[in-house]
Amino acid sequence: NAGVTQTPKFQVLKTGQSMTLQCAQDMNHEYMSWYRQDPGMGLRLIHYSVGAGITDQGEVPNGYNVSRSTTEDFPLRLLSAAPSQTSVYFCASSSGQFNQPQHFGDGTRLSIL
Amino acid sequence: KQEVTQIPAALSVPEGENLVLNCSFTDSAIYNLQWFRQDPGKGLTSLLLIQSSQREQTSGRLNASLDKSSGRSTLYIAASQPGDSATYLCAVSASGSARQLTFGSGTQLTVLP
Numbered sequence: 741n742a743g744v745t746q747t748p749k750f751q752v753l754k755t756g757q758s759m760t761l762q763c764a765q766d767m768n769h770e771y772m773s774w775y776r777q778d779p780g781m782g783l784r785l786i787h788y789s790v791g792a793g794i795t796d797q798g799e800v801p802n803g804y805n806v807s808r809s810t811t812e813d814f815p816l817r818l819l820s821a822a823p824s825q826t827s828v829y830f831c832a833s834s835s836g837q838f839n840q841p842q843h844f845g846d847g848t849r850l851s852i853l
Numbered sequence: 854k855q856e857v858t859q860i861p862a863a864l865s866v867p868e869g870e871n872l873v874l875n876c877s878f879t880d881s882a883i884y885n886l887q888w889f890r891q892d893p894g895k896g897l898t899s900l901l902l903i904q905s906s907q908r909e910q911t912s913g914r915l916n917a918s919l920d921k922s923s924g925r926s927t928l929y930i931a932a933s934q935p936g937d938s939a940t941y942l943c944a945v946s947a948s949g950s951a952r953q954l955t956f957g958s959g960t961q962l963t964v965l966p
């Protein structure tokens with residue numbers, strides 16, 4: 741099984757550009773989420789989804805959009821990139837049962853110039 | 854707002870030593886606590902998950918304890934090896950949102966051969 745797959749692994753954008761970070765999981769997990777990781781800080785939740793068609797905001801949602809049209813995919817969209825969005829982005833998934841560990845992708849390293 | 858603290862930020866030990874990593878959290882109303890390992894340039898790997906009703910969990914050379922009332926958890930690594938070198942992250946989920954994690958900033962562990 742591939743687990744959680746994130747693409748691209750690296751990306752450089754200019755301020756004001758838009759892009760979509762892709763996340764796919766093949767474990768039929770209901771729950772998916774996006775986090776960002778900045779130096780010296782823990783991961784912070786951006787958006788999450790408890791199933792297809794259902795999304796909600798996390799701690800730091802401004803500047804990001806998400807949608808969940810299928811169980812497998814949960815893309816994260818940057819509408820107008822800003823230097824403050826330079827970060828490493830992680831996608832995670834877990835099953836519908838509570839007290840199950842979350843599975844993380846390898847991350848997308850994004851630089852905004 | 855839940856805050857998770859991990860001290861020290863970095864730790865260097867000789868191979869074979871037993872060691873303890875610390876995690877503290879401000880709100881004791883948690884659903885579970887997880888310890889993750891992160892290797893450079895990689896995603897997070899779940900090591901241990903402790904439910905709020907549990908006191909500890911063990912996996913191989915790893916033992917994690919939880920004292921919910923005092924807001925503390927420890928990760929004990931026995932007989933450390935160079936392959937244990939990584940960043941260890943602690944994360945808690947709140948009772949009302951069991952899959953939304955609040956992370957500490959991690960402890961970077963180096964085990965010297």
